Structures are given as C-alpha cells and as structure tokens.
Amino acid sequence: MDLATIVGLVVAFAAVWGAMTIEGTHVSSILLPGPIVIVFLGTIGAGLAGGMLKDAIHAVKQLPRAFVSKAPRQGATIPTVVRLSDRARREGLLALEDDAREIEDDFLRDGLTAAIDGADPEDLRALLEDRIDTKRRQDKVASGFFNSLGGYAPTIGIIGTVVSLVHVLENLTDPDSLGPLIAAAFVATLWGILSANMIWLPIASRLKRLSDLECAQMEVTLEGLIALQSGANPRMVNERLRSLVPASEIVEDEAA
Numbered sequence: 001m002d003l004a005t006i007v008g009l010v011v012a013f014a015a016v017w018g019a020m021t022i023e024g025t026h027v028s029s030i031l032l033p034g035p036i037v038i039v040f041l042g043t044i045g046a047g048l049a050g051g052m053l054k055d056a057i058h059a060v061k062q063l064p065r066a067f068v069s070k071a072p073r074q075g076a077t078i079p080t081v082v083r084l085s086d087r088a089r090r091e092g093l094l095a096l097e098d099d100a101r102e103i104e105d106d107f108l109r110d111g112l113t114a115a116i117d118g119a120d121p122e123d124l125r126a127l128l129e130d131r132i133d134t135k136r137r138q139d140k141v142a143s144g145f146f147n148s149l150g151g152y153a154p155t156i157g158i159i160g161t162v163v164s165l166v167h168v169l170e171n172l173t174d175p176d177s178l179g180p181l182i183a184a185a186f187v188a189t190l191w192g193i194l195s196a197n198m199i200w201l202p203i204a205s206r207l208k209r210l211s212d213l214e215c216a217q218m219e220v221t222l223e224g225l226i227a228l229q230s231g232a233n234p235r236m237v238n239e240r241l242r243s244l245v246p247a248s249e250i251v252e253d254e255a256a
Contacts, residue, residue: 035188042156059145081224086234139211150200157192
C-alpha cells in the first residue's frame with residue numbers, strides 16, 4: 001500500500017493547524033457548520049450537475065484507490081513474460097495453457113490465452129490496445145470528476161462568503177457583532193480553497209497517476225506478448241522490455 005496520499009493530506013492539514021496555532025487562532029473558529037455545508041454539499045452538487053450520475057458513482061467507487069492502492073511497477077510482468085517466452089520457444093505456445101490459468105494479472109492472462117488460441121498478431125495487438133484505451137478512458141472519468149470538484153469548490157466558497165456578508169449587512173446596527181460575523185463570512189472562502197487544493201485536486205492527481213502507471217504496465221505487457229507470440233529470443237524479449245521502463249521500475253526475476 002502506497003501511503004503518499006494519506007501522508008500528504010495529513011501534512012497539509014497539519015500545516016494549516018500549525019499556522020493557526022502560531023497565529024493564536026483556535027481551530028474551532030473555522031469548524032463552522034454553515035460554511036462547511038455550503039462548500040462541500042454545494043461542490044458535490046455542482047459536480048453532479050456537471051456530469052452524469054453513473055460518472056459520480058464510478059468516481060466514488062474509485063475513491064478508495066487513491067488512499068490504499070499500491071502503485072504498480074511498469075516492469076512487474078517482465079520476468080513472467082520472459083519465462084513464458086522461453087518455454088513457448090522450446091515447447092510451443094500450446095504448452096502455456098496451464099501457465100495461463102495460473103496467471104493472476106487479468107490483462108496478461110487474457111492476452112496470453114488469445115495468443116495460444118491462435119489470434120493473428122495484428123488482431124492481438126488491436127485487441128490489447130483497445131483494452132488499454134478503454135481502461136484509460138474509464139479511469140479518466142473518475143479523476144475528471146474529482147478534478148471538476150476542485151474547480152467548483154473555490155467559487156462555491158466565494159458564494160458562501162457572499163451569503164454570509166449579506167447577513168453581516170443586515171446587522172450593521174450592532175457594531176459589536178460585526179467582527180465575528182465578518183470573520184465567519186470568510187471561512188467559506190477558506191474551506192472552498194482548502195478543499196480544492198488539499199482534497200479534490202490531490203485525489204484527482206493521484207487517480208490519474210495510478211491510471212498512467214497501470215496503463216504503462218499494460219503497454220509493456222502488450223509488447224511482451226507480441227514478441228512471445230512471434231517466437232522471439234527470450235533474451236531479446238527481456239532486453240526489449242527492460243528498455244521500455246525506467247531502471248527503478250524493473251523487477252528482477254526471483255526464480256532466476
């Protein structure tokens with residue numbers, strides 16, 4: 001599990017709390033129900049209005065990935081593909097049927113099964129590329145939803161501030177209450193900017209980054225499957241695939 005998102009949010013909110021403490025402000029001064037309600041519910045409502053319900057549901061289902069998903073390594077499937085390539089060259093593609101059933105990676109398993117079934121190399125490439133494109137589009141829906149929330153939140157915060165300032169103007173005859181009322185009015189703007197830059201946009205960026213890494217891994221796997229199907233030399237397959245990923249992303253074969 002990659003804790004970058006959780007750690008990052010904790011650090012960000014701790015920075016806000018620390019700044020308030022240094023300035024002598026109590027955190028309860030920004031925990032006002034009115035501004036929080038209008039900012040968060042207003043932002044979510046605007047996000048729903050700007051898309052489709054199924055998009056929002058999909059985004060909510062993807063939300064846990066931003067906090068608990070382990071970042072995939074682009075070269076994770078290389079050792080497996082090289083071993084399969086070596087066996088396929090010695091014994092033929094049909095000898096990989098048992099191996100295919102034991103593979104946990106859905107993309108690798110399905111691609112290998114198609115290769116074993118005799119799919120044309122061009123058809124196999126088109127099939128796998130379509131799978132990657134479909135995943136990329138689907139993942140974009142989730143990250144796009146949270147990105148839109150990040151765009152709406154600051155403006156919703158300003159709306160909340162304007163609403164509160166209307167209340168301030170209604171109490172001009174009570175000078176003693178103006179200070180607290182004006183301070184409370186700007187809390188909505190604070191929550192709008194804070195939620196956008198410390199919640200919604202980081203989540204959107206995290207989901208997009210995870211999607212990019214997963215798609216990159218699938219692209220490496222695709223090239224490996226095409227080489228495997230063509231009967232390429234396993235050593236060349238290994239060198240080819242390793243050249244497609246950064247050195248830090250390469251996973252050594254523990255069985256080697």
